[in-house]
Amino acid sequence: MFAKSGIGIAGAVILGAQLAGTAAAADTVTLKAGTFLPSVDRIWYPHIRTWIKRANEAGAAHGLQVKMVAAGFKAMNPFQMGNAVKSGVLDLVHLSGTFYNKLLPIADAQKMSTVPVQQQRTNGTFALLRPLHAEKMNVHYLGRWGDGVNFHFYLTKPIQGASLKGFKIRGTSVYQSFIEALGGVMITTPPSQAYAGLERGVFDGLGWPLWGIHAWGWQKVLKYRVEPGFFTAEVSVLVNLDTWKKLTPAQQKVLNDVQIRLENEFGTKREETNKSQRALQARDGVKAIVLEGAERKKFLETATRAGWADVMKKDPVNGPKIRKLTELK
Structure with a gap:
């Protein structure tokens, strides 16, 4: 039968394998x-x-x-x-x-x-x-x-204590309640537009995790990172x-x-990546502003208070439930 069709036994085997492969791909x-x-x-x-x-x-x-x-x-x-x-x-x-x-x-x-x-x-x-x-x-x-990877505020000019008064910060809803609680103003843009905004002075800094500012080239226009970090x-x-x-x-x-x-x-x-990212930022001129003592305490307590208040406002039914489940005592 195969010989008469001009395919031959060997060709039929190859054709069968190809069809089987096509069927398998179609089923994927x-x-x-x-x-x-x-x-x-x-x-x-x-x-x-x-x-x-x-x-x-x-x-x-x-x-x-x-x-x-x-x-x-x-x-x-x-x-x-x-x-x-x-x-x-x-x-x-x-x-x-x-x-x-x-x-x-x-x-x-x-x-x-x-x-x-x-x-x-x-x-x-x-x-x-x-x-x-x-x-x-x-x-x-x-x-x-x-x-476990904290967020930070990255700035083009230094802050004095736990305050963002007079600062415009690029961010999303992650940061909004905290920025406003510290006296700052938040501006929302996609990450891809942040470089231009920083370069032109549209805002004075941004919020981002400790990892990854180099992916966007922001280390070229940012000068400071505020410590400690906050949220996750x-x-x-x-x-x-x-x-x-x-x-x-x-x-x-x-x-x-x-x-x-x-x-x-x-x-x-x-922790290894945390250390390497801090070193990389320092190498490229992003200096750490380390809040200490009462200012550090104020900064972290404001983050916790403002962050959870935002959650409760957005979902007063499920907010208390998830706080009970996800906040270590």
């Missing part, structure tokens, strides 16, 4: 991923790159692949990514709560957490957050990472709920396993 589910972090970032984004690599390696046997299609502002405005994953334009995002808190106000609360994510998985925090994410955003809350960075991992429900249990397990591995590994080199 490819999740479109996005993140607010630019792929050129050398501190934060490598964690996402590793996350995707591991998901693809483990997912290959289960017909699951993840493809990054929107990394950073050039691909999609981070403030639109919450709606994108809600609607299914994106299947999966690594996204901080500040970029989707208009859809889910309680998302901002994780900046206040002093409880490790591993404990959150078992103490009721995930049990609280997952139904809220599903109801308000049509997403499955897979987990979070980045905890967090990157939530969300999967469109319709997409999640269509995945097989094996595919869901791949994503869960990869996420938990990242959460467990993230803290192992955190």
Whole structure:
């Protein structure tokens, strides 16, 4: 039969293998991923790159692949990514709560957490957050990472004590209540527009975690970093709920396993990275302004008071619940 068709037995075997490969590719589910972090970032984004690599390696046997299609502002405005994953334009995002808190106000609360994510998985925090994410955003809350890396104020001129009076600070909702409590004015722009704003004097500084200012080139225009740090960075991992429900249990397990591995590994080199980032900033001329004594105490107490007040204002029902679960006594 094969000879008559002109294909031959060997050709038929090759053709069969090709068709089988095509069928396998057709059966593979490819999740479109996005993140607010630019792929050129050398501190934060490598964690996402590793996350995707591991998901693809483990997912290959289960017909699951993840493809990054929107990394950073050039691909999609981070403030639109919450709606994108809600609607299914994106299947999966690594996204901080500040970029989707208009859809889910309680998302901002994780900046206040002093409880490790591993404990959150078992103490009721995930049990609280997952139904809220599903109801308000049509997403499955897979987990979070980045905890334990503090935010800082970076400035173009020095402050005197725990006050931002007379300062305009680029920020997002993460910082707003604290900036205003210190007497400053907040200006909201995407991170991609911060360099120009600093260079032109539109604002006098910005809020950002200890890690990663070099990804944006900000060390060229910033002169000071205020110590101590405050709050905690967090990157939530969300999967469109319709997409999640269509995945097989094996595919869901791949994503869960990869996420938990990242959460467990993230803290192992955190202090080492903290030290290297401070050294890198110092090398490039970003000096530390260290608040001490009463000014340090005022700064930290104001951060805690203003941060939690903001959470309670945004969600008076769930705010007290999440504070009880995520604040170490």
